Amino acid sequence: MVITLTSEADTPMPAGLGWHPYFPRTPRATIAADVGAVWLTDTETMPTALAPPPAGGDPSRGVTVDGATLDNCFVGWSRRALIEWPERRASLLMSAGPPLDYLVVFTPPALPFFCVEPVSHVTDAFNLAEAGCADTGRRVLEPSATMEATVTLSPRAATATPAPG
Numbered sequence: 001m002v003i004t005l006t007s008e009a010d011t012p013m014p015a016g017l018g019w020h021p022y023f024p025r026t027p028r029a030t031i032a033a034d035v036g037a038v039w040l041t042d043t044e045t046m047p048t049a050l051a052p053p054p055a056g057g058d059p060s061r062g063v064t065v066d067g068a069t070l071d072n073c074f075v076g077w078s079r080r081a082l083i084e085w086p087e088r089r090a091s092l093l094m095s096a097g098p099p100l101d102y103l104v105v106f107t108p109p110a111l112p113f114f115c116v117e118p119v120s121h122v123t124d125a126f127n128l129a130e131a132g133c134a135d136t137g138r139r140v141l142e143p144s145a146t147m148e149a150t151v152t153l154s155p156r157a158a159t160a161t162p163a164p165g
Helices: 125-130
Strands: 002-006 013-015 022-024 030-033 037-041 047-051 071-075 080-085 090-096 102-106 113-119 139-141 146-157
Touching (some): 080 113, 090 113
Antiparallel strands (some): 002 146, 013 139, 022 113, 030 080, 037 047, 071 102, 080 090, 090 146, 102 113
């Protein structure tokens, strides 16, 4: 998939790209992605502090969707995430290109879905940058400028397990 945004404004405009796919939740579904840090959030899901990922919510160690309640933006991700559904013997490799340098993971409790979202900026990037935070992904497109990003989904089915003996 290719996402393209072209500024048709006469003045510079704030810009960001992201893709927010929903995936079916199963009891053993997992998400794995190398990440560097996570934006902790307040009750309105606005970022408050950049911190190491917590033990139960660190995609670098693998996260069981039913075992973590997340609605956070991760920074320093490798632009590759592996989503697995062991009970369905299926997995999906998500690969993203620049500028999708951030990863939002949303695992709402008791709902039949979760999201793994490559994005070009952290949540509230413009206000965080104005407050002096670096590396928010904040971008401004000049008139007629274009930004583009790609996301590739590679589904994989597990092979049958050989019978013992």
